[in-house]
Amino acid sequence: MPSNAGTTRLVIVESPAKAKTISGYLGPGYVVEASFGHVRDLPRNAADVPAKYKGEPWARLGVDVDNGFHALYVVSPDRKQQISKLVKLAKEVDEIFLATDEDREGEAIAWHLVETLKPKVPVKRMVFHEITKPAIQAAVANPREIDRDLVDAQEARRILDRLYGYEVSPVLWKKVMPKLSAGRVQSVATRIVVERERQRMAFRTAEYWDILATLAVAKPGEGPRTFNATLVALNGDRIATGKDFEPTTGRVRPGAGVVHLDEGGARGLAARLADRPFTVTRVEEKPYRRRPYAPFITSTLQQEAARKLRFSSQQTMRTAQRLYENGYITYMRTDSVNLSETAIAAARRQIVELYGERSVPPEPRRYTGKVKNAQEAHEAIRPAGDNFRTPGEVAKELSAEEFKLYELIWRRTIASQMTDAVGSSVSVRIRAVSSAQEEADFGATGKTITDPGFLRAYVESSDDENAEAEDAERRLPTLVKDQPLTADELAAQGHHTQPPSRYTEASLVKALEELGIGRPSTYASIMQTIQDRGYVVKRGQAMIPSFLAFAVIGLMERHYPRLIDYDFTASMENELDEIAGGDHAAVDFLTSFYFGSTNGTGDQAIAHAGGLKKLVTENLSEIDARSVNSIPLFTDDEGREVVVRVGRYGPYLQRALPGAVSGSAPAPAPASGEGEGEEGGSQGDRAPIPEGLAPDELTPEKVHELFLGGGGERKLGDDPSTGEPIVLKSGRFGPYVASGERKSSLLRSQSPDSLTLEQALQLLRLPRLIGVAPDGAEVFANNGRYGPYVKRGDEFRSLDSEDKMFTVTLDEALALLAAPKTRQRRAAAPPLREMGNDPLTEKPLVIKDGRFGPYVTDGEFNASLRRGQTPEELTLEQASEMLAEKRAKGPAPKKKAAKKAAPAKKTTAKKTTAAAKKTTAKATAAKKTPAKKAAPKKATSTPKE
Numbered sequence: 001m002p003s004n005a006g007t008t009r010l011v012i013v014e015s016p017a018k019a020k021t022i023s024g025y026l027g028p029g030y031v032v033e034a035s036f037g038h039v040r041d042l043p044r045n046a047a048d049v050p051a052k053y054k055g056e057p058w059a060r061l062g063v064d065v066d067n068g069f070h071a072l073y074v075v076s077p078d079r080k081q082q083i084s085k086l087v088k089l090a091k092e093v094d095e096i097f098l099a100t101d102e103d104r105e106g107e108a109i110a111w112h113l114v115e116t117l118k119p120k121v122p123v124k125r126m127v128f129h130e131i132t133k134p135a136i137q138a139a140v141a142n143p144r145e146i147d148r149d150l151v152d153a154q155e156a157r158r159i160l161d162r163l164y165g166y167e168v169s170p171v172l173w174k175k176v177m178p179k180l181s182a183g184r185v186q187s188v189a190t191r192i193v194v195e196r197e198r199q200r201m202a203f204r205t206a207e208y209w210d211i212l213a214t215l216a217v218a219k220p221g222e223g224p225r226t227f228n229a230t231l232v233a234l235n236g237d238r239i240a241t242g243k244d245f246e247p248t249t250g251r252v253r254p255g256a257g258v259v260h261l262d263e264g265g266a267r268g269l270a271a272r273l274a275d276r277p278f279t280v281t282r283v284e285e286k287p288y289r290r291r292p293y294a295p296f297i298t299s300t301l302q303q304e305a306a307r308k309l310r311f312s313s314q315q316t317m318r319t320a321q322r323l324y325e326n327g328y329i330t331y332m333r334t335d336s337v338n339l340s341e342t343a344i345a346a347a348r349r350q351i352v353e354l355y356g357e358r359s360v361p362p363e364p365r366r367y368t369g370k371v372k373n374a375q376e377a378h379e380a381i382r383p384a385g386d387n388f389r390t391p392g393e394v395a396k397e398l399s400a401e402e403f404k405l406y407e408l409i410w411r412r413t414i415a416s417q418m419t420d421a422v423g424s425s426v427s428v429r430i431r432a433v434s435s436a437q438e439e440a441d442f443g444a445t446g447k448t449i450t451d452p453g454f455l456r457a458y459v460e461s462s463d464d465e466n467a468e469a470e471d472a473e474r475r476l477p478t479l480v481k482d483q484p485l486t487a488d489e490l491a492a493q494g495h496h497t498q499p500p501s502r503y504t505e506a507s508l509v510k511a512l513e514e515l516g517i518g519r520p521s522t523y524a525s526i527m528q529t530i531q532d533r534g535y536v537v538k539r540g541q542a543m544i545p546s547f548l549a550f551a552v553i554g555l556m557e558r559h560y561p562r563l564i565d566y567d568f569t570a571s572m573e574n575e576l577d578e579i580a581g582g583d584h585a586a587v588d589f590l591t592s593f594y595f596g597s598t599n600g601t602g603d604q605a606i607a608h609a610g611g612l613k614k615l616v617t618e619n620l621s622e623i624d625a626r627s628v629n630s631i632p633l634f635t636d637d638e639g640r641e642v643v644v645r646v647g648r649y650g651p652y653l654q655r656a657l658p659g660a661v662s663g664s665a666p667a668p669a670p671a672s673g674e675g676e677g678e679e680g681g682s683q684g685d686r687a688p689i690p691e692g693l694a695p696d697e698l699t700p701e702k703v704h705e706l707f708l709g710g711g712g713e714r715k716l717g718d719d720p721s722t723g724e725p726i727v728l729k730s731g732r733f734g735p736y737v738a739s740g741e742r743k744s745s746l747l748r749s750q751s752p753d754s755l756t757l758e759q760a761l762q763l764l765r766l767p768r769l770i771g772v773a774p775d776g777a778e779v780f781a782n783n784g785r786y787g788p789y790v791k792r793g794d795e796f797r798s799l800d801s802e803d804k805m806f807t808v809t810l811d812e813a814l815a816l817l818a819a820p821k822t823r824q825r826r827a828a829a830p831p832l833r834e835m836g837n838d839p840l841t842e843k844p845l846v847i848k849d850g851r852f853g854p855y856v857t858d859g860e861f862n863a864s865l866r867r868g869q870t871p872e873e874l875t876l877e878q879a880s881e882m883l884a885e886k887r888a889k890g891p892a893p894k895k896k897a898a899k900k901a902a903p904a905k906k907t908t909a910k911k912t913t914a915a916a917k918k919t920t921a922k923a924t925a926a927k928k929t930p931a932k933k934a935a936p937k938k939a940t941s942t943p944k945e
Contacts, residue, residue, distance in 0.1 A: 010093040011126070012086065012113060014100050015877065016839050017325040018131065022099065025133040026140070031089060035100070036082055036839070040073040040112045042162055048074050061166055063159050065613075069590045071159055075116060078884025081840065083116060090119045097143065102127040102378075103333055104580060105521055107147050108154035114146070130330040130384040153580035156589060160184060160572065163594055167616045168563065175625045176551050177648065181533055185518050187556060188569045189526050190535045192511055193503055194545045194553045200696035201633075203499035204250035208240050209266035213442050214489040215278055215430065217477045226488060227476050229430055229442035234259045234269070236439065242497045250497070266492035272434035278442070278485040282429040288447060290421040290470060292454035294337040294367040295380035295413050298520035299513045301332070304412070306506035306541065307461035309404050313505045313524040318875055319405045320381070328394065328402075329384055329409055333520040336378040337367040339416070342386045343379065347417040350388055354414075355456055361419050382413040415458035421471070423449035428479055432487070446476035463507045499696070502542040516570035532866055544694045547631060547644050547651035555628040560615060633698055642703055644689065653687045653698075653706060717757040719764070726760045728752055737763050747783060747802045762806055767791075771810035779813050781805040792817050832871045838880045845879050847871045861886045 011032045013019050023032040042062035043049045049059050053072060056064070064070040075083055090096060096119050100106035114123055124143035128135045161184050168182035211231040231239050240258040245251065252260050261269070296304070301320065305311040311319070320332035339347070344364045351360050367380075383389060383406070391407040398406060430442045449455070455471040503511065505527045512518045518526055530536045535549040556564045572593075578584040596611030631644040633653075640655045687706040689698070714728045719739050726739040735752040736745045737760040744763040746752065767782035770790065779792045781799070788799040790813040797816040799805060831846035832854055838845050843858040847865070854871050855864045856879045863882035865874060 007095060008093045009095045009097055010086075010089050011097045011099050014106070014109065015321075015325055017322065021131050021325060021327050022136055025131075025136040031093065033086060033089060034082075034839075035086065035109060035113060036079060038076065038105075038109055038112065039079045039083055039116055040075050042071060042158065043074050048077075050074065061162060063162060065163075065594060068587050069159055069594075071155060073112070073115075076884075078840065078881065078887060086113070087117055090117045090121070093121060095121055096123045097126045097140065098123065098146070099126045099128070099139070101331065101333070102129070103521060104150050104154035104157070107150035108158075111146050111148075111151045129379050131325065131327045132385050134386070135384075149582040150580050152586045153576050156579055156586035157576050159590060160576075160593065163590075163612060164563070167612055168560070171616055171620065171623070172552055172555070174620070175555060175623050175628055176646065177548065180548075180552065182552070182556070182563075183529065184569065184572065185512075185522060185526055186529045186533070186535075187552070187564050188517055188566065189508065189512060190530050190545065190549050191553050191556070191564045192508065193530070193536055193543050194549050196500060196503055197545050197550075197695050199247065200499040200502070201698075202248045203696075204248060205499075206242075206245040206250040206252075206497045207262070207494060208242070208245070208497075209261040209263055209492055209494050210239050210241075211266055211270050211273070211440075211442075212491045212493050213273075213278070213430075213487050214491075215442075215444075215485045216488050217479070217483070217485060224475060224477055227444055227446075229428070229444040231269075231440060232429075232443040233441040234261075234438060242495065245497050247497070247499070263492065263494060266494075269434065269438065269440065270490040270492045272436050272438065273432050273440060273487065273490055276432045276434060276487075278430050278432045278487055280428060280479050280481055280483040280485065281431045281441070282427075283479050283481055284427045286425050286427075288421075288423040288425045288449070290453075290455075292365070292415045292418055292420070293412065293458070293460055294369070295339055295382055295416045296409060297335050297337060297369065297380055298333050299335070299509050299523060301381055301409070302509050302523060303506035304408060304461060305405060306504060307463065308408060309401075310541070311401070311405070312873075313509060313527040315401070315873055316405065317524040318873075319401050323398075323402055323406055323409075324384075327384055328389075328398070328406055330379050330382050332381050334378045334381060335369060335520050337369045337380045338378070339367075339382060339413075340379055343382055343413075344417060346383075346386055346388050347414055350390070351414060351418055351457075354390075355418070359418050359453065359456070361417075365417055367416070380413075381409055383410050388413070411458040415454040418454035418457060419451070421449060421453040421455045422451045423447060423473075426476055426479075428476065430485060444476060446474045448473055448475060463501070463504065463510075502544060504541040504543060505538075506541075508543060515566050516573055517566065519573065539692075539694070547646050547689070547695060550631045550644075550695065551629050551646040554631070555623065558628070559619065559623055563612075563615075631695075633703065634700060636700060636703075644695075644698070645686075650691075651689045653689060653703060655685060655703075655707070714752075716755065716760050719761065726757060726764070728755060728760070739764055745783070749802055766805065768805060770808060770813050773810075773814060779810060779817070781808055781813070790816055797821075833874075835874075835876050835879055838883065839876065840880055840884060845876065845883070847874065847879075856882060858883055 019032045019034045098110035100109045126139040128139040164184045172180040240260040305316040323329045426446045629646040633642045642655045724740045767780040833847040835845040
């Protein structure tokens, strides 16, 4: 699109990929450049605070809370080079277009660009929902001003999250563990996962039985000859099913009025019904109709991509981002189910082409979203353009994961404009009277789809993997009332009630959306954050909370319940939406939340409590660190309370000794530092919790196993030479054996479960004296950090197997020690992945496998992959950002070489004795003089939001 003659325009977008696509749609006279996302933010740490603000009492927050919550913004170190480039370009053009995303974050980036670049030329805001040539040309032709209400809402959210994180996180440091973090949404999301795990831990299974009958019609007509029916009632009373049992006791709910069949009862009834006649007592047929699903919004896209494609939320959003930036789909952060008129027309045309006229309803379908404060002016996620490209047309242009996600979006969009799926459903009741005159009622249901409609294009998945697909049919024979049937088989079947399913990323996003917590732009980051912080781990698709999460949520529930209240968190989201709509002032909202003023719009419960600042500081001394780091499990058969302690080296089990109460510490709880740790109040015995064991798997049986043999303390026998017991224990550095003052770690080849007394005796004899060398030096065999070795004086040589420690002879050891040391350099391992050139530095980036796991490097700087990141999923943009952060910190300081000690001067024995006496006298005087108390160290960690 040509610009006005002689006019040069600078178009600033967020990413290089988007810049490349858009530049292809604009003619000469346009320069398209990327900002690489946010260009300014609140200071990340004390080093980021400009010198003139370092003395301010609010500098640690980066927000002047006493002066209208003025935010201190600094240019991100890794963006300075790009900002310099944009400043230079801004001086060379006649006009600037800010083409960042049309949401709060995008609007804020546009505003920060203006504040940072301070351009002297006109600045306009251009917005679009898809990156196609018509959309970009329309955006250039119809610019608008920056929406300050959207900017205010984003700024209020950023400040709110900073205040929450920086005020609450230090409480966790003092009472639970250093370097933990709290967050307005992450803490609530963690609470949801913890509450589900508590339900699973409290769950008690129940067994119930019924009968499955295979029934046959005498004269088959239309449909199958046989079908299955399940026992549903006996003598008029309903047969118990899973929903009739209390989850915490495993007993039938009081007043349920059901018959609870056990195995004997079900098998006995089945025997009494054998060879008895069966009769149809009722047939009900109803029409079946299913409307199509609405087009995707951010949350439903993440849910379906997780169910169908097994994508994580982050993977879904990264892939969708690439599809959007390259012009394949519309904007992927949206809570609106609307489709534009052109999109509806495109979908209906394509349906006619692919499925025929009968698959298009007479009138276009329009959907209303259920999300509160949804931006209905925006569009749902759909294929870009006025004519949708089929998956087959784009297959060669996309990567495998891009193609899968595009096809999912295309199918959902097409299906949303198709006809209903129609058919019929039938419900049948059958009765038989047993030989004992018991009336047994069986039930069966069927479904027949006569016109699949939208199901031709798309079938939604379910979080329940055992749920029946919506396009599945269950065909029954044509049955009428009083029709006789015979039973080909009567099988008693047992069932067990199941605990509530763990959350997956998909179902957790759905839960947050239903509670009104979080917004489209935050779901993926929430999922990643709670995993990065160690609060949640994934096992397959299931999200399992750590015991650390139990401790953190327990503290919050007891002392700051409002801060993790679902309604309160949702109300804050609503108030941010109202700020975005221009209905409330951000300063009033922040004042009410932080200081407790009831004049603003903030939550009144927090306001009356004195605000966040008072809430987290006033009663800090009342929080018992030992208590919050103790998670009660149960009381065992001997009356001992079993708890999980969250210590500095990880969680472990503890049970009280007879007469002791494990929940009460013999000494005052630690006031700060690392919670109860390994040192606090050791009343009772302990056992480590194996890594990867989920909280609900700590059953009484498993706990008993851990204490007696699965990694806890276990007596192996007595040492025949000393009579002292030999005990297998588990410590910070793994399993070891101990007897009296002697200790020895297990070898790598040994397992605690199978360790014998003989093996333990061998270990306790290490280091083993092999013999004496001709020069009088003793020669030993031992096991060390780098494996087994032999030693004479200061000379070491490695052994090629652990067994050799116990069998190597003196001659063999001396031969090894006489041989020259050989150091074989291992060939450098090939990189795990080559990523391409860094967008900021143009240096090639590769992912390598290091001693502490995979890391990305540009040859000069290295950055370890974060928890949850995999070499396959890491994007180039993420890698660039990680290295930029490392670059901003500068190279690690080199360790100074230790100075060589000066050669000792020769001295007489008399002088040496005198010096020793003088040293002893000084030490004695020092003991008599009370030492000054060391000043408390200032916290150096920066709270995480």
